[in-house]
Amino acid sequence: MRFDLGIAAESSQFVSAASLRLRLDWFNKLRWGAAAGVLGAILVVGVVLKIPLPLRPLLVTAGCLAVANLAYVLRNARIEPVNIGAEIRVVKLQMLVDLVGLTVLLNLSGGIENPLLFLYLIHVIIASLLFKGREIFQIAWLAIILFTGEVLGEYWGLLPHHHLLSASDMTHELPFILLTLASFWMVLLFCAYMGASIMNHNRTIKDELVIRQTELIEAGRAKVDFFRFVTHEVKSPVSTAQSAVETVLQIGNDELSPPLVDLLKRAVGRLEQATEIVKDLADLTRSRMLSRQNLQVIDLNRLVRRIVDNQTELAAQTEQTIRIDQPPQPVVLTSNLTMLEKIFGNLISNAVRYNTAGGQVVVQLSEHRKEIRFAVADQGIGIAPEDQDKIFEEFYRSTQAQERTNLGTGLGLSIVKKFVEELDGTITVSSLPGSGSTFRVVLPRLRALSQESRDQSTAADDSRTID
Amino acid sequence: MTKKTILVIDDDIDLVEIIRVTLENEGFGVIDAQSGERGLEKARAENPALILLDVMMGSVDEGFQVAYELRNNDATKEIPILMLTAVADQTGFDFNPSKDQDFLPVDEFLEKPISPRKLVDMVRKHLPTSV
Numbered sequence: 001m002r003f004d005l006g007i008a009a010e011s012s013q014f015v016s017a018a019s020l021r022l023r024l025d026w027f028n029k030l031r032w033g034a035a036a037g038v039l040g041a042i043l044v045v046g047v048v049l050k051i052p053l054p055l056r057p058l059l060v061t062a063g064c065l066a067v068a069n070l071a072y073v074l075r076n077a078r079i080e081p082v083n084i085g086a087e088i089r090v091v092k093l094q095m096l097v098d099l100v101g102l103t104v105l106l107n108l109s110g111g112i113e114n115p116l117l118f119l120y121l122i123h124v125i126i127a128s129l130l131f132k133g134r135e136i137f138q139i140a141w142l143a144i145i146l147f148t149g150e151v152l153g154e155y156w157g158l159l160p161h162h163h164l165l166s167a168s169d170m171t172h173e174l175p176f177i178l179l180t181l182a183s184f185w186m187v188l189l190f191c192a193y194m195g196a197s198i199m200n201h202n203r204t205i206k207d208e209l210v211i212r213q214t215e216l217i218e219a220g221r222a223k224v225d226f227f228r229f230v231t232h233e234v235k236s237p238v239s240t241a242q243s244a245v246e247t248v249l250q251i252g253n254d255e256l257s258p259p260l261v262d263l264l265k266r267a268v269g270r271l272e273q274a275t276e277i278v279k280d281l282a283d284l285t286r287s288r289m290l291s292r293q294n295l296q297v298i299d300l301n302r303l304v305r306r307i308v309d310n311q312t313e314l315a316a317q318t319e320q321t322i323r324i325d326q327p328p329q330p331v332v333l334t335s336n337l338t339m340l341e342k343i344f345g346n347l348i349s350n351a352v353r354y355n356t357a358g359g360q361v362v363v364q365l366s367e368h369r370k371e372i373r374f375a376v377a378d379q380g381i382g383i384a385p386e387d388q389d390k391i392f393e394e395f396y397r398s399t400q401a402q403e404r405t406n407l408g409t410g411l412g413l414s415i416v417k418k419f420v421e422e423l424d425g426t427i428t429v430s431s432l433p434g435s436g437s438t439f440r441v442v443l444p445r446l447r448a449l450s451q452e453s454r455d456q457s458t459a460a461d462d463s464r465t466i467d
Numbered sequence: 468m469t470k471k472t473i474l475v476i477d478d479d480i481d482l483v484e485i486i487r488v489t490l491e492n493e494g495f496g497v498i499d500a501q502s503g504e505r506g507l508e509k510a511r512a513e514n515p516a517l518i519l520l521d522v523m524m525g526s527v528d529e530g531f532q533v534a535y536e537l538r539n540n541d542a543t544k545e546i547p548i549l550m551l552t553a554v555a556d557q558t559g560f561d562f563n564p565s566k567d568q569d570f571l572p573v574d575e576f577l578e579k580p581i582s583p584r585k586l587v588d589m590v591r592k593h594l595p596t597s598v
Contacts (some may be wrong), residue, residue, distance in 0.1 A: 239580040240482045243580045244481065244485050246582050386532050
């Protein structure tokens with residue numbers, strides 16, 4: 001389990017009881033390993049190396065640690081991680097028990113002679129990953145007190161000494177003791193200090209990241225609000241103006257001279273263009289709403305055929321042909337019809353718009369267990385490599401596109417990408433300028449519904465299955 | 468033959484004028500109301516042959532509320548209603564005219580911007596054949 005940095009157990013704004021519980025569960029697992037390690041070490045020392053240490057007390061202590069761990073595991077299984085204060089108290093208790101246990105084991109295996117006194121350091125390190133500054137030092141001081149007490153206890157004869165190294169008895173060598181204690185204090189306190197500083201630094205960074213993220217979300221929301229405002233304010237005047245001009249054209253056709261009629265027609269064309277932009281902006285702001293509602297079982301073959309039919313007239317004007325490549329049986333997907341119409345429709349109309357005269361557009365639909373794949377390939381102007389990421393940005397039009405026509409809004413692909421992502425899909429493009437482009441969309445099936453939707457679609461009659 | 472009267476309920480006064488010019492050119496009479504309430508009053512009082520109703524006037528679903536009222540009132544329930552919808556209406560739902568028509572109290576949806584030809588065709592299509 002990846003060990004996460006940056007939690008301060010005390011303030012619940014940093015960590016939840018649940019996430020702290022995950023770490024505690026991991027510690028419990030580690031502790032099993034430690035117990036096994038201690039058991040192994042005792043056996044090696046006592047049986048293999050035949051060092052005369054008090055095996056029974058050692059095994060009992062190790063056994064107590066194992067039992068304590070079992071108690072922790074059972075407690076975690078029984079109690080839900082709801083109360084962060086309770087979880088913190090449990091951690092502190094565990095650390096206390098671990099440190100006392102370590103001290104007892106050390107006493108039984110040589111005290112200051114035992115190089116495994118390094119193990120105290122591990123607890124300081126773990127404390128600095130879990131706690132804020134003050135608690136880290138508390139753990140460090142607890143370790144210091146326990147170890148110093150153990151060493152001085154043996155020095156003054158209050159505690160028994162069990163030789164680890166048979167040759168010498170360092171426990172009464174005062175210079176050695178003072179030196180060891182001094183280094184012990186220094187190292188532990190230094191590590192506590194380092195741990196606290198690093199953790200503070202991490203927390204500061206994390207705070208800043210949270211602020212930045214909030215700002216980004218706000219900016220995104222402001223942008224959507226702005227689009228929504230614009231569409232709302234613009235759509236009505238544009239639409240009414242278009243109706244007025246069309247009405248004049250319709251009713252006054254006989255009274256107006258051809259040049260005037262021509263001007264009015266141009267006006268209608270430009271107003272339609274404005275309406276297109278308003279519709280596109282509206283799509284951009286609505287996509288989240290759409291994808292959550294109005295899911296239905298859709299026959300993709302029929303949808304693709306219908307969209308292609310809509311485009312054949314336009315394609316014929318430049319002598320293009322559109323070929324559909326799809327499986328004979330219905331490809332069914334539960335999704336939002338409006339969004340799919342936009343995705344497929346936009347990609348196919350782009351292919352036609354930017355294709356070479358007389359060229360072919362190939363539309364491919366294929367079905368897989370977990371997803372459906374849709375691809376549109378043309379033989380047209382293509383997209384330069386440096387543009388291939390940017391074309392999905394709002395209002396971006398490549399130079400090739402602009403040379404072909406000035407009618408594009410630059411919003412189409414950004415909407416397509418947004419819709420595809422809202423449906424948890426992916427879209428990619430491969431292209432060579434002058435040879436053509438292929439757009440590929442992969443849409444995953446909704447997990448729970450994929451089998452259901454297949455049953456439903458085979459049972460559904462035409463009026464239920466919308467194309 | 469007496470002139471058939473069409474009631475337009477829409478708060479966009481310019482659009483009302485456009486519709487008036489179009490329909491009067493076809494020989495219809497046009498009366499209008501700028502709010503749902505006034506529209507209901509005029510519908511009951513004047514008994515128009517057909518009603519053109521905007522989806523969004525004051526509040527988001529005012530158009531539908533008016534349509535339901537019209538259908539629930541004996542005096543007006545037989546009058547055909549054509550609903551005018553705008554591009555990117557923030558009505559909060561994504562209705563599909565061809566699919567949802569069975570459940571909504573209107574006879575047809577007309578999408579703005581309204582083309583005069585389409586308007587006339589729709590009106591003629593839904594007018595009751597007898598006066």
